[in-house]
Amino acid sequence: MSANMSVNMKQSGSAGASGAAASGAAAAAGSGSQQIKWTARNLPEQEHFYGHKACGGCGESLALRLALKVLGPDAYLSLPAGCMAAVSFIYPNMAFRNNAIITPFASTAAVATGVAAGLKALGKADPLSVAFAGDGGTADIGIQALSGAIDRGERFIYICTDNEAYMNTGIQKSGLTPFGAATTTTPAGKVIHGSITEKKNMFEIVAAHGIRYAATASMGYLEDFMNKVQKAKDCGGPSYIHVFAPCPTGWGHGSEETLAVAKQVVDSGLWYLAEFEGGEFRLNRNPETFIPVRDYLKRQARFKHLQDADIAEIERLRDAKWQYLRSHWTV
Amino acid sequence: MSEAAFLNGNEAIAYGVKLCRPDVIAAYPITPQTKAVEKLSQFVQDGEMATQYMHVESEHSAMACSIGASAVGARTFTATSSQGLLYMAECLPYASGARLPIVMMNANRSIATPWNIYGDQMDVMFVLNAGWVQLFVENGQEALDMVIQSYRLAEDTRVMAPVMLNIDGFVLTHTYEKVLIPDQADVDAWLPRLQVQEHMMQDNNPMSMCITAGNAHNMEFKVRQHQDLLRAEALLEEVDASFAAAFGRSWKGAVDAYRCDDAELILLTTGSVSGTARVVVDELRAAGRRVGLLKLRLVRPFPAARVAEVLRGARAVGVFDKNISFGYEGTIYTNVNSALLQHGCTAPTMNFIGGLGGRDVSRGDLVAAFDRLQLLADGAGAGASGIDRVQYLGMRCEA
Numbered sequence: 001m002s003a004n005m006s007v008n009m010k011q012s013g014s015a016g017a018s019g020a021a022a023s024g025a026a027a028a029a030g031s032g033s034q035q036i037k038w039t040a041r042n043l044p045e046q047e048h049f050y051g052h053k054a055c056g057g058c059g060e061s062l063a064l065r066l067a068l069k070v071l072g073p074d075a076y077l078s079l080p081a082g083c084m085a086a087v088s089f090i091y092p093n094m095a096f097r098n099n100a101i102i103t104p105f106a107s108t109a110a111v112a113t114g115v116a117a118g119l120k121a122l123g124k125a126d127p128l129s130v131a132f133a134g135d136g137g138t139a140d141i142g143i144q145a146l147s148g149a150i151d152r153g154e155r156f157i158y159i160c161t162d163n164e165a166y167m168n169t170g171i172q173k174s175g176l177t178p179f180g181a182a183t184t185t186t187p188a189g190k191v192i193h194g195s196i197t198e199k200k201n202m203f204e205i206v207a208a209h210g211i212r213y214a215a216t217a218s219m220g221y222l223e224d225f226m227n228k229v230q231k232a233k234d235c236g237g238p239s240y241i242h243v244f245a246p247c248p249t250g251w252g253h254g255s256e257e258t259l260a261v262a263k264q265v266v267d268s269g270l271w272y273l274a275e276f277e278g279g280e281f282r283l284n285r286n287p288e289t290f291i292p293v294r295d296y297l298k299r300q301a302r303f304k305h306l307q308d309a310d311i312a313e314i315e316r317l318r319d320a321k322w323q324y325l326r327s328h329w330t331v
Numbered sequence: 332m333s334e335a336a337f338l339n340g341n342e343a344i345a346y347g348v349k350l351c352r353p354d355v356i357a358a359y360p361i362t363p364q365t366k367a368v369e370k371l372s373q374f375v376q377d378g379e380m381a382t383q384y385m386h387v388e389s390e391h392s393a394m395a396c397s398i399g400a401s402a403v404g405a406r407t408f409t410a411t412s413s414q415g416l417l418y419m420a421e422c423l424p425y426a427s428g429a430r431l432p433i434v435m436m437n438a439n440r441s442i443a444t445p446w447n448i449y450g451d452q453m454d455v456m457f458v459l460n461a462g463w464v465q466l467f468v469e470n471g472q473e474a475l476d477m478v479i480q481s482y483r484l485a486e487d488t489r490v491m492a493p494v495m496l497n498i499d500g501f502v503l504t505h506t507y508e509k510v511l512i513p514d515q516a517d518v519d520a521w522l523p524r525l526q527v528q529e530h531m532m533q534d535n536n537p538m539s540m541c542i543t544a545g546n547a548h549n550m551e552f553k554v555r556q557h558q559d560l561l562r563a564e565a566l567l568e569e570v571d572a573s574f575a576a577a578f579g580r581s582w583k584g585a586v587d588a589y590r591c592d593d594a595e596l597i598l599l600t601t602g603s604v605s606g607t608a609r610v611v612v613d614e615l616r617a618a619g620r621r622v623g624l625l626k627l628r629l630v631r632p633f634p635a636a637r638v639a640e641v642l643r644g645a646r647a648v649g650v651f652d653k654n655i656s657f658g659y660e661g662t663i664y665t666n667v668n669s670a671l672l673q674h675g676c677t678a679p680t681m682n683f684i685g686g687l688g689g690r691d692v693s694r695g696d697l698v699a700a701f702d703r704l705q706l707l708a709d710g711a712g713a714g715a716s717g718i719d720r721v722q723y724l725g726m727r728c729e730a
Contacts, residue, residue, distance in 0.1 A: 006429065006530040006540040076532060078399065091548050094539040099532035101402055101429075101540040104422050107395030110387065114357060114399020115532070117383040121354035121405050122527075124534075129399075145395065148388030 007094050035234070038226040044069050052088040052095035057255025059219045059245030059262060060084060060161040064132055066222060067159060070229045073098055075130045076119070078112035080137040081105045083168040084161075106141045108133040109149035112156045128233065129156040135176035136166045139202045150209040150238045157232045158240045160202065163247035171250040175200040178270070179317060180310050181302045183250075188305035198317060203242045207276040212237030214276040218244040220263030224273060224284065231275075244271050252301020264296040269318045272325060281329035293318065333511040333578075340503035343471035343510045344410070344436050344496070345370035347478030349380055350518040351434075354405035354525075357385035357396035361415040362448045363500040364438040368410055390415035394422035394433075401431035402540055404527030406482065409433065412500060413440035413454045420458055426493045427462030428556060429541050430530055432485035433493040434478065435463075439602065439653070440500040441688045449689020450500030452602065452653040455630075456662040462556060464494040464563045465631040467601040471508040473582055474498050476574065479518060480582075483570045486525050490563045492556075499603040499653075501689060513578055521577045561632045585634035587626040588641045590616060594623030595646040596704040598683075599638070599667060601627050604651055604692050611697040622701055633666050639674030642667075647708035648678050649700050653686040660684075660721050679707050685724030696724040 036042075048068035054061035060083060068075065077100040079085050085102040088095035103111035112131035119127035133142055138160040146158060165183045166172040172185040177195045182188040186195040207214050213235035217225035225243055232239035246262050248255045265271040269290040275282050293314055297303035306314075338346065344367045348356075356375070358368040374380040383400075387393045390411050397407045411419060416437055426433050441447035442454055459465060464484060468474045474496070481494040498504060532538045544552050568584035575581035587605075590612055591597055600608050605626040615622045625641050627634075642648050648671070652661025659665065664682035671678065683700045686692045703722060711718045 006532075006538045007542055008536060008538045073537070074534070076403070086543065089539050089542040091542050091544040094542070096539055097537060099403075099534075099537045099539075101399070101532065102542065103398070104391070104395060104425055106391055107398075107422065110392035110395035111399035111402075113385065114355065114396035114401075115403055116399075117355050117357075117385055117396065118400030118403040118405030118407070121383045121400070122403065144388060145392045148392055151388070152386060154385075 007092055036230055038070060038230060039223055043226070048073060048097040049088070049095055051093065053090070054083065054087045055249045055255070057248040057258040058083075059247060059258050060134065060163055061087070062258070063159070063161045063219060063225070063243050063245045066226055067132075067229045068098065070226050071128065071130060071233060075128045076115050077101070078103050078108050078115060078129065078131045080108040080133050080142065082134045082137050084132060086168055105137060107145045108137055108142050109146040109156070109158055112158070113149045113152060113154040116154050116156050131156060131158045133158070133160060134167070135160065135162040135164060136174040139175040139200045143205075146206070147209065150206065150211050150240070153237060155237055157229070158238070159229070160240070160242045161245040162242060163245050163250060164199070165247070165250055167247050167250045176202065180306050180314055182305060183302070193305055193307070193310055194302070203274065203276070206240045207281065210279065211240055211276065213239040214241070216242045216244070216272060216274050218262045218266050218271055218273065219246065220244070220259055220261070220266055221273060222259075228275070250302070252304075253299055257299065261296070261299065264291065267291045268293045268296045269322055270296060270314070274325070274329065283325055283329050283331050286326065286331045290318075333513050336510055336512055337507055338471055338510045339366065339505050339507045340471045340474050340498050341366035341438070341505070342370050343475040344478055344498065345374070346510075346512050347475040348408050349374050350513060350515060351406065351408070351479055351482050351522060352380070353382055353408040355383045355385065355397070355400035355407045356409065357387050357393045357400070357407070358409045359387050359390045359393045359411070359415060361390070361412045363440060363450070363504045364410045364412045364436065366504065367436060367438070390419040391422060394419040394426065397433045398422060398426050398429065398431060401426070401433050402429065402532050404525060404531045404533065406525045407433050408435070410436035410438070412438040413442055416454045417442065417457060420461070423458050423461035423463060425541065428552070430491045430556070431493060432482070432491060432525065434481045434485055435493065435495050436478075437495050437497050438500045438504045439497050447688040448500075450502050451687045451689065452497070452499070453655070453687070455495065455497050456654045456656065459631055459662065462492065462560060463631065464490070464492055464560070465497065465629065466494060467497045467628055467630065468503070469603055469605045469626065471503065471506070471510045472580070474503065475510055475512070476578070476580060476582060479513070479522060480567075480570050480574055482522055484563060484566055487566055488528070490559055490566055491528070492560050492563065497602065502603040517577060521574070564629060564632050564634050564637075567629060582628065585629040586637045586641060587628060589624040589626065591623035591625060591641050593621055594644070595621040596649070596701055596708060597623045597625055597642055597645045598649040598651060598697065598700060598704070599625040599627055599642075599663070600651045601630065601663060602653065604653070604686060607692060607694060608651070608697055611694050611701070614694070615698070615701060620701070627663065630663065630666070633670065635670035635673060638667060638670045639676050642671060642678060643676050645678045647704040648680045649683055649704045650680060651683045651685065651700070655684055655687070680720070681707050682721045683724050684721065690725055692724060700724065
């Protein structure tokens with residue numbers, strides 16, 4: 001059966017981290033009811049995603065790496081044709097220690113729930129099926145399959161790594177590209193200055209299904225992200241995490257600035273940290289003041305064309321959003 | 332002991348699926364397949380099947396869920412038709428490339444536009460190149476039996492390919508016939524549970540599936556997949572012989588030649604029209620004409636040598652197509668001509684396109700086809716001014 005389109009790490013001869021022992025905290029995570037609190041100190045050393053070919057400073061690959069430390073080796077992964085598939089499944093070098101499958105672009109959530117149903121049918125108690133997809137694979141081409149999968153109530157985790165454009169194909173606009181951002185299909189033109197649409201409210205769209213657990217996160221707040229992954233794992237039903245994951249290549253900032261950019265976006269109010277649980281929205285952070293959006297925008301090449309009026313519009317949109325969040329969600 | 336029942340083709344398929352004990356069914360309804368998935372849903376809701384039934388939101392997800400479930404070693408079933416088949420088309424080579432033994436019923440139906448819910452075989456012809464085994468059946472009993480045979484075929488490690496079971500929309504899916512339902516214990520004994528394969532995802536041997544292979548490796552994957560698929564022809568004969576020994580019915584493997592031994596004129600058919608053709612052959616034989624029927628049951632892999640072997644002695648060969656490859660001719664016709672040429676057969680051939688959009692194919696149409704073949708055998712096909720090699724049966728106006 002050598003013609004099968006599948007390979008594992010042993011066969012592909014990838015080296016690394018095989019002997020690293022999980023910390024005591026990770027061992028405790030498997031033992032059930034007691035909610036683990038993840039910090040930089042108790043994060044397992046064991047790597048599940050390494051040897052891949054992602055760009056330096058890639059926020060998305062870091063999100064996967066950290067999420068897998070929380071989820072552990074039993075998670076079955078489904079990823080669409082996108083950056084993470086392109087950098088980690090190149091025969092004969094495989095970068096996942098876990099079971100993992102590339103899905104047709106539109107069907108990440110469908111394949112992930114198929115995996116869950118298959119494992120359940122074969123008698124595996126409490127299978128852990130996890131989907132990782134970018135903003136395009138989630139908010140655009142994959143939204144139908146995601147909606148159907150949540151609706152079926154299958155237990156699976158869907159993690160959307162949002163880098164605000166189609167990066168794998170060369171930085172084209174997605175449904176989650178923010179107002180003003182230059183992409184290769186919304187360039188900073190003489191008449192139109194980048195994207196003229198706002199980000200789709202993906203988190204709220206997902207929550208509207210009455211999903212068991214959903215959260216937003218940012219790579220600028222890593223502990224918050226990892227603990228939300230743990231909550232998703234423990235919630236017992238379909239769950240969704242929307243994590244803001246900068247792309248230095250697509251956004252035009254230094255590869256060492258990824259985490260700083262991801263922190264600034266939250267601190268400037270252009271992204272928010274929130275949860276949907278038990279049918280209620282809750283803001284995890286509600287800063288009294290925001291840092292200037294200009295500081296966040298101007299360090300990235302995709303926003304460098306913005307004029308004062310554009311930046312004023314971005315502030316206006318932010319303020320309207322926060323007025324809504326503060327008046328409708330639990331603070 | 333089998334149980335006799337009065338079933339339509341959809342129900343026959345559903346009973347066949349139930350006997351195979353699939354672990355997961357993911358299906359989206361589409362006319363004329365609906366009664367099959369409704370019946371399966373009823374079995375599940377009544378507790379007669381221990382199956383995870385996934386109520387997917389589209390055919391694309393039906394196949395994607397099947398891929399996910401099959402990738403961990405679950406036996407899976409799905410069913411579709413027409414526009415649904417085209418909607419999931421992207422996922423079909425995905426499943427075959429990943430070597431996933433999914434079995435799918437396809438209720439053959441017309442393709443829009445013009446819209447039409449009735450039967451022809453335009454749909455499957457779009458996906459002949461998808462790397463799936465393509466089987467065609469003539470009646471309800473064959474449909475039920477071939478579901479069971481399909482799993483043996485798909486799950487055999489020599490082939491390890493998905494199987495599409497084509498059944499003519501309405502003519503078969505909605506027609507009631509007496510069908511024998513085999514005993515569950517007999518099917519259990521004949522069809523063992525699917526074992527999780529080495530290339531699938533499992534706890535103790537983590538696997539990366541549906542990988543990327545660049546230009547240094549891609550061609551080898553594709554050619555090996557093709558070579559394994561070719562083995563399905565011989566395997567189908569083996570599976571059928573084993574099935575016949577266990578259940579007392581043989582469907583003859585890739586082709587079923589009927590009264591072809593001394594036939595001068597042979598008509599080749601796929602699917603339900605074979606039944607009508609069988610009657611016409613008997614009638615013409617009774618009138619002293621040397622005619623035969625070659626029922627083609629397997630279209631991928633294409634049994635070229637077997638087809639040529641049967642047709643070798645004929646003076647003229649007709650190929651019935653319930654499809655048009657727009658801009659050329661019927662798809663089966665192209666395949667048969669290639670087979671004959673490769674195997675040195677020189678019999679003249681003619682294409683009869685009929686039954687599109689559910690148009691009835693009558694006995695009279697097939698008698699007329701044999702009359703045309705007689706003209707061809709007698710030399711009418713020679714030269715540029717000869718008889719048109721592509722003929723349309725039952726047209727209401729001039730072609």
